[in-house]
Amino acid sequence: MRILFMGTPDFSVPTLEDLINSEHEIIGVVTQPDKPKGRGKQIIYPPVKVVALENEIPVYQPNKVKNPDFMEVIQALEPDLAVVIAFGQILPKAFLELPKYGCINIHASLLPKYRGAGPIQWAIIHGEATTGVTTMYMDVGLDTGDMLLKETVEIQPKETGGSLHDKLSFIGGPLILKTIEALTDERLIRQPQNNALSTYAPMLDKEMGNIDWHQSADRIERLVRGLNPWPSAYTHYEGKLLKIWESDVVACNRLDIPCGSICEIREEGFVVKCKDGGLLIKSLQLQGKKRMSTPDFLRGHQIRIGQELCQIVE
Structure with a gap:
């Protein structure tokens, strides 16, 4: 099958590599334009572009997919299917109708839950026990198309946005290959979302x-x-931003101090009072410093019971 691949960040790379190593022909890769990064404003290629160039695959980087000139280029490629994963632009109806078999998106959630740009992180924040990856036919809505195949993943007790991102990124390739196989064998079942x-x-x-x-x-x-x-959770300590990297829920029985105050100092870190209970801070990073364990931080800072960490509203 002649496949047009559309993706941009690291999350898209394993899927592209699986498609390159498959029996299918990748006729082109569409990704976001290059962007300047860092203090030197050095131009950085999107990760997907790097892989495409290494494999001598034509790369297209339209500012807007709906641009008529770009639409003509894609039409001339005559793709059988467009595979889309974390591309970064809304695709217009005219584009969705260009490939022979349409456009299939690989989305990092168990749809219809967590439509949108941040499904991985929000699943953790909301305390979900499971998440996964869904392939779906794209329509003009935001992740509203008919579902095709799914694979479920358990969210571990100490799962982070980064660790879950990496797990799900390696599911997309095998799942889209199964989806394409079912499509060509005419046994793919479309399931509308509720x-x-x-x-x-x-x-x-x-x-x-x-x-x-x-x-x-x-x-x-x-x-x-x-x-x-990214973007990391943080508070403020003595006027400086303090990122919190690792924490545990523990008891805090101090009723005489406000929320956000340090209510206990332990060997493995300090405890901050919350609405109900406390949060043991085990790893952190003070503004301008490297990430470190809280015991190392305590050796260089005089933390005291009742001291407040504050939420600064900017």
Whole structure:
């Protein structure tokens, strides 16, 4: 089958590599434009582009997919199928109708749950026991197309956004190959989504990591894991941003201090009072410093009971 691949970040790479190593022909790769990065504003290729160039596959980087000139280029390629995974643009109806068999998306959730840009992290933050990957036919809505195949993954007790991202990224390739095989054998069953069961997973931003210590310890612990490694959960210590990388839910019986205050200092870290219970901070990173264990941090800072870590509203 002649496949047009559409993807951009690291998450898309394992699927592209599986398709390259399959019996199918990858006639082109569509990805987002190159972007400057860092203080030197060096132009960085999207990860998918790097893999495509290494395998001598033509790369297309339209600012907008709906651009008429780009649409003509894709039409001339005569793709049988477009495979889309974390591409980064909404595809117009005219584009969805170009490939012979349409466009199939690989989405990192068990649809209809967690439609949107941040399904991996929100599944952890909301305390889901399982998540997974769904292949679906694309329509003009946001992850609303008919579902095809699914694979379920358990979310481990200490799963982070990073570890779950990596697990799910390696599921996409085998699942899309199974989907394409069922498509060519005419045994692929389309299952419409139940919109009443849908949930939305909005795009992540740095502000959502600003810890509100008036929330439950369970909720904050999941936020820490879900936003690890990006954008990270954080608080403020003596006016400096303090990222929290690892934490455990523990008891905190101090009724005489407000939420966000340090209520206990232990060998493995310090405990911050939350709405109900406490959060044991085991690994952190002070602004301008490297990530370190909390015991190492305590050796260089005079933390005291009752000292407040605050949520600064900017």
